[in-house]
Structure formats: structure tokens, C-alpha cells
Amino acid sequence: MVALQPFVSGFTLVGKLENLATKSNGRVKYLLLSDNQQQYWIKVLKNQPANLDQQLKLGSLLEVKGMQTQKLEGDLVEYTAYEIKVVDAEIEAVKPKPTVLFxxxxxxxxxxxxxxxxxxxxxxxxxxxxxxxxKTVGCLKKCKQAPNIVILPERTNYSLIQPQQISSLVEQHFLELD
Known part of the structure; x- marks a missing residue:
């Protein structure tokens, strides 16, 4: 007697994220993706990042690579993702607001x-x-070189700040905000 094996092949799917199914611990279990023809429930492997649900936004365009398994009984196809990428150009890393710590x-x-x-x-x-x-903060541990400031997100430290230096610091660090 011959044992029949299900047909397994790779897939790449680009579609719009319609829904997420998460476990109680916040890990993403399934993605609902839709393209022009149909919707796909895709199982997410456990090796994906734990904060995947925070990285994905409903309505964003995703590229999912994985394995599809054609079951022997019926027309059932199971999709399992091993790589998930956000395709949207508009979803970029949000640049943090510049901060000056005094x-x-x-x-x-x-x-x-x-x-x-x-x-x-x-x-x-x-x-x-x-x-x-x-922001005003506690001691920056350079008391003999006072006054001290730190400019974030670059974490640039300045000591012995003089009033005439302020305009050049603004030009140097915040000119692109104009």
C-alpha cells in the first residue's frame, strides 16, 4: 500500500492586511490577506518577532513568503508564512521628535x-x-563644565554652553525642520 503525501510548494503573496488573529500573549497566530482575487488566512510561524502585531497595521500592503500545503481531501490549501515584509512606502520608521535636555x-x-x-x-x-x-532633567554628571545640554536623538553632548552659541546649535541640529 502506498501512503499519499500532501502536495507542498512555496508561495509569494502580496496583499492587503485585512485582519490579525493573535494569541492571549500578543503573538500573531494568523494573518488575513486579500489580493484582487481572494482572501487568504496565513498561519504565522512562532519564530517571527514577538512584537509583529505592533509592526503591522491593518490596511497595509504586505509581501508574505512561505509554504502552501494542498490537502488530499477536498480543495483545502493551508498557507504558512516564514517571511513577512511591509511593502508600503508610506510606512517608514517614524523619526523621533528632536529633544534638547538641559x-x-x-x-x-x-x-x-x-x-x-x-x-x-x-x-x-x-x-x-x-x-x-x-526638557529639563537631573544632573548630567559634568557639573564642573556647566551648563550642559544633550541633543537627542543624536545624543550630542555640549558643555560650557555660552549664550552666543545657541543660534549656531539651532542651525547645526534643527535647520532641516524649517
């Missing part, structure tokens, strides 16, 4: 307060105050 400990008394006020005025004058966040 030391509010000893630096604040040694010119940090003045530098913070001048930076705020310079940003408002250029019309980019809403695009840059200014």
Missing part, C-alpha cells in the same frame, strides 16, 4: 536657565518651537 541641577544656576530661555526664543523666532521638545 541639566536642571547645578548647571541651571550656572547659566543653564539663560541658555534654555535663549534656545526657546531662537526656536520660536525660526518658527520651529513646536517641532523641538525642550
Amino acid at each position: 541639566c536642571q541641577a547645578g548647571c541651571w544656576r550656572r547659566g543653564g536657565k539663560t541658555a534654555c530661555a535663549l534656545l526657546q526664543a531662537e526656536l520660536e523666532q525660526r518658527g520651529i518651537a513646536a517641532k523641538v521638545e525642550i
Whole structure:
């Protein structure tokens, strides 16, 4: 007697993400993808990233590669994904809002307060105050070189900041926000 095996082949499917089925722990179990002809329920393997549900947005275009298994009884086809990529050009990594951290400990008394006020005025004058966040934080551990600031997301540190340096710092780090 001969044992019949199901037909297994690879597939690549580009379609719109219609729905996600997740487990109670947040891991994605199934994707519902649709293309022009039909909808596909695709099983997601456990080796996919744990935060996959946060990376995928309903309505986004996905490219899914995997294996399809044609079952012997009926016309049932099971799809299993081993690679999932977002195709949408509009879904890019969101660039974090630039932030300037001012030391509010000893630096604040040694010119940090003045530098913070001048930076705020310079940003408002250029019309980019809403695009840059200014935060006061605890000690930045360079008290003898006060005042100190850190510009994020580059993590650029500046010490001994003078009031005349503020406009050049704005031009250097925030010019593209104009």
C-alpha cells in the first residue's frame, strides 16, 4: 500500500492586511490577506518577532513568503508564512521628535536657565518651537563644565554652553525642520 503525501510548494503573496488573529500573549497566530482575487488566512510561524502585531497595521500592503500545503481531501490549501515584509512606502520608521535636555541641577544656576530661555526664543523666532521638545532633567554628571545640554536623538553632548552659541546649535541640529 502506498501512503499519499500532501502536495507542498512555496508561495509569494502580496496583499492587503485585512485582519490579525493573535494569541492571549500578543503573538500573531494568523494573518488575513486579500489580493484582487481572494482572501487568504496565513498561519504565522512562532519564530517571527514577538512584537509583529505592533509592526503591522491593518490596511497595509504586505509581501508574505512561505509554504502552501494542498490537502488530499477536498480543495483545502493551508498557507504558512516564514517571511513577512511591509511593502508600503508610506510606512517608514517614524523619526523621533528632536529633544534638547538641559541639566536642571547645578548647571541651571550656572547659566543653564539663560541658555534654555535663549534656545526657546531662537526656536520660536525660526518658527520651529513646536517641532523641538525642550526638557529639563537631573544632573548630567559634568557639573564642573556647566551648563550642559544633550541633543537627542543624536545624543550630542555640549558643555560650557555660552549664550552666543545657541543660534549656531539651532542651525547645526534643527535647520532641516524649517
